[in-house]
Amino acid sequence: MISNAEQEFTTTDPEELCQDFIDDFRNKAAHNKKESIVCIWLTIGGASVAPFFVTLGADLAGIIGLENYVIVFSKIIPTIISISVAISATWLQVRKPQQLWALYRTAQRNLEHKLYQYKYQVSPFEKAENSKSIFVENIIEIRNETHNSWLDLIPNPSNDNNK
Known part of the structure; x- marks a missing residue:
């Protein structure tokens, strides 16, 4: 499997190129959606469950017959959960x-929209003599704008001092 950094789009067909870009962004979106949902659930769930173990861990160990493991239920488990919550919340804020x-x-x-406009020759492609060139320019511009927007999301220590 080719990593995103190494991925090259070798097709000369503009529709295939656009579809490759669409698939690339779809995969990236799906990955970030999963990551976001897991971190949110870990943060919410962990923050909700950790106090339960702090307050009732000793009782829970006694109820299930593990009296020798009170420290695990009342100290170690809530500590691990709290650390996981902190890491997850930080990950959401930083990444x-x-x-x-x-x-x-x-x-x-946006790329799907441009692809449909091009395929069905609607504005801005309907009367253009060079619709293929305009289409390629449009999809490359969308990709470039997305990259530039992505750069704004990267943590930058020099920007943190200005906030």
Whole structure:
């Protein structure tokens, strides 16, 4: 499997190129959607469950017959859950998978829109003599704008001081 950084689009057919871009953005959006949902559920679920173990861990160990493991239920499990919540919440803030999901899904939809306009020769392609060139220019521009928007989401220590 070719990584995103190594991926090259070798087709000369503009419709295939656009479909390749659409598929690439669809895959990136799906990955970021899954990542976002997992982190959100881990954050919400962990934050909800950790206090349960802190307050009732000893009782729970006694109820299920593991009295020798009170420290596990009342200290170790809530600590692991709390660390997981902190990592998950930080990951959401730093990596911003929910924003990447929206960015990639929007790029996918924009490319699909251009592909339909081109396939059915509607504005801006209907009367253009060089519709193929205009189409390629449009899809490359969408891809470039998406990349530039992605750059804005990368954590930058020099920007953090200005906020």
